[in-house]
Amino acid sequence: MKAGCSLEDSCPPEKFRRFRQQHPDHIALTYINCSAEVKALSDIIVTSSSAETIIGQIPPEQKIIFGPDRHLGGYMNRKFGRDMLLWPGVCIVHEAFSETELLKLIAQHPGAPVAAHPECPPHIIDHADMVGSTSAILKFAKETTSDTVIIATEPHIIHQMEKAVPEKTFIGAPGADGNCACNICPYMALNTLEKLYVALRDLTPQIHLEEEVMNGARRSLTRMLDMTGGKATYGDLGPMDLMHGG
Numbered sequence: 001m002k003a004g005c006s007l008e009d010s011c012p013p014e015k016f017r018r019f020r021q022q023h024p025d026h027i028a029l030t031y032i033n034c035s036a037e038v039k040a041l042s043d044i045i046v047t048s049s050s051a052e053t054i055i056g057q058i059p060p061e062q063k064i065i066f067g068p069d070r071h072l073g074g075y076m077n078r079k080f081g082r083d084m085l086l087w088p089g090v091c092i093v094h095e096a097f098s099e100t101e102l103l104k105l106i107a108q109h110p111g112a113p114v115a116a117h118p119e120c121p122p123h124i125i126d127h128a129d130m131v132g133s134t135s136a137i138l139k140f141a142k143e144t145t146s147d148t149v150i151i152a153t154e155p156h157i158i159h160q161m162e163k164a165v166p167e168k169t170f171i172g173a174p175g176a177d178g179n180c181a182c183n184i185c186p187y188m189a190l191n192t193l194e195k196l197y198v199a200l201r202d203l204t205p206q207i208h209l210e211e212e213v214m215n216g217a218r219r220s221l222t223r224m225l226d227m228t229g230g231k232a233t234y235g236d237l238g239p240m241d242l243m244h245g246g
């Protein structure tokens with residue numbers, strides 16, 4: 001039950017609601033790493049792989065709040081030349097990468113491309129040869145002709161890469177002192193195979209959400225699925241009931 005997320009922690013629903021009330025002409029696009037309550041207060045949910053498709057459909061004159069990850073939002077602002085208002089949350093894992101240590105690693109492995117997740121801060125993204133979601137990074141790892149790749153995201157993904165292409169070498173981008181474990185997510189590390197087994201066996205712990213929260217979160221999630229699955233464009237969604245997430 002303690003396996004949370006620093007992005008979720010950084011965005012308490014009541015503060016997010018007040019922030020929305022201060023900007024009544026903005027719609028809220030919210031990264032999926034947030035609580036169900038914040039999803040219910042949002043208009044459209046995005047993932048790191050769907051954010052570009054969704055933002056690309058929204059007219060430039062429409063003002064947007066992007067939360068809770070300011071680095072992902074900042075990356076999208078730069079990519080689309082937008083000025084989305086950014087909630088000041090970060091992922092502690094991606095925040096921990098060191099530019100100095102990354103530059104040392106690049107010097108040690110000349111020619112090895114750097115693949116970075118857009119939750120990384122700009123000083124890491126600036127050195128990346130590709131920027132993309134976890135699944136996009138995995139695809140890049142398989143398809144690149146380089147036999148060594150530097151990976152700037154939560155390092156557990158490297159196991160998937162080593163299974164998929166065992167003949168290649170994947171090197172995790174370093175944290176502040178070059179060999180600390182500060183870029184391993186402490187929350188995800190709380191999930192173990194034993195706990196998963198017990199949860200499936202005993203169907204516990206259980207999380208119960210209020211109907212209103214479920215309906216609100218479902219609405220913003222469904223909009224994302226419709227906009228990325230070809231069922232609807234932004235223009236089809238109609239006016240949104242701003243400040244109340246939909």
Ligand code: SF4
Pocket residue numbers: 004005006007008033091092093094154185186187188
């Ligand atoms: S790596 Fe951990 S802290 Fe960062 S977004 Fe994922 S769950 Fe949250």
